């Protein structure tokens with residue numbers, strides 16, 4: 170690699186000696202700068218970066234020692250190496266004086282070209298390495314500064330994205346809450362209409378057919394009886410659909426009554442008995458907790474009927490001071506949770522995901538434990554807000 174030439178300052182009042190130094194050092198390929206007095210040397214130093222100074226001791230006006238003293242006194246040059254060249258000052262005392270003034274070496278006249286070249290080249294190399302090191306340091310500092318700036322930018326960008334995510338998560342949760350509330354209201358309305366409107370129309374038809382049966386001739390009687398049976402089934406179906414949409418007992422008699430009724434209906438439909446274990450204080454639960462527990466039961470039973478091939482189902486409802494825990498356990502075929510999760514992520518199934526969503530919206534935890542041939546256990550734990558509030562009061566947050 171080609172190096173940029175480095176400045177070597179040659180100071181001597183005799184032009185002939187300067188010429189001979191130049192001849193000796195030209196082979197180094199560096200930039201040789203001449204000065205014929207100490208004063209000129211100082212002004213050159215102020216203008217350029219010099220790697221080493223070759224300084225004649227014996228000069229008129231300002232000798233080499235004085236020049237060296239002034240150079241050393243300047244903070245910018247206190248480390249610039251000075252090699253004294255002398256023919257006259259050769260005693261130890263004078264050499265010591267030279268070293269005391271910061272000389273790095275002493276060369277005596279007659280100067281041996283090879284020795285001078287070697288000595289000077291050491292300092293030239295040192296200077297070059299120092300510059301390279303400084304350059305490397307600068308580059309490193311710049312890279313560290315750039316990387317730090319990038320990191321700071323990345324961090325603030327990440328924080329911004331996280332904040333946006335948090336806000337959209339909150340918005341989504343709020344929308345889901347509203348959606349669930351609207352769904353419950355709509356189900357309640359539909360259940361009412363089914364029961365009141367369609368149910369009454371069917372009942373009226375039922376009465377009319379019974380009246381018709383009394384006055385019709387024998388030819389029509391069996392048809393009318395078939396009609397009465399069909400209307401009877403329709404009334405039953407309307408009632409079931411209405412209750413399935415929104416069991417009135419959930420509003421009127423609470424969760425336990427609604428669950429008992431539901432298990433009776435299930436047993437009639439599927440023949441699977443339900444072992445229902447209840448342990449609650451009987452306290453009235455908040456409507457959203459009621460609804461969520463009931464919908465988890467409904468969805469779990471839909472899954473059991475569709476997928477489990479179970480023979481027994483056990484349901485536990487356990488309420489203590491601060492939470493309600495609902496467990497639905499079947500002894501059916503079970504399933505692989507990971508593939509069900511993937512199917513759910515691909516949008517093929519919503520049941521488990523919907524239950525989890527509802528439970529977590531109320532600050533609860535939802536878990537499903539299942540393995541092929543080992544049955545399925547659905548657990549929903551929901552905090553009870555009143556007790557949470559009273560706890561906060563107790564801990565001085567009121």
Ligand SMILES: Nc1ncnc2c1ncn2[C@@H]1O[C@H](COP(=O)(O)OP(=O)(O)OP(=O)(O)O)[C@@H](O)[C@H]1O
Nearest residue numbers: 472473476477501503504509518519520521522545
């Ligand atoms: N009790 C269970 N016994 C056996 N497999 C079950 C049970 N519950 C869920 N699964 C399995 O988990 C999968 C996901 O259930 P999930 O309720 O999320 O969806 P789905 O019932 O298939 O469809 P839907 O969206 O109509 O509920 C089911 O397809 C089924 O393979």
Ligand SMILES: [Mg+2]
Nearest residue numbers: 471472520521
């Ligand atoms: Mg399902």
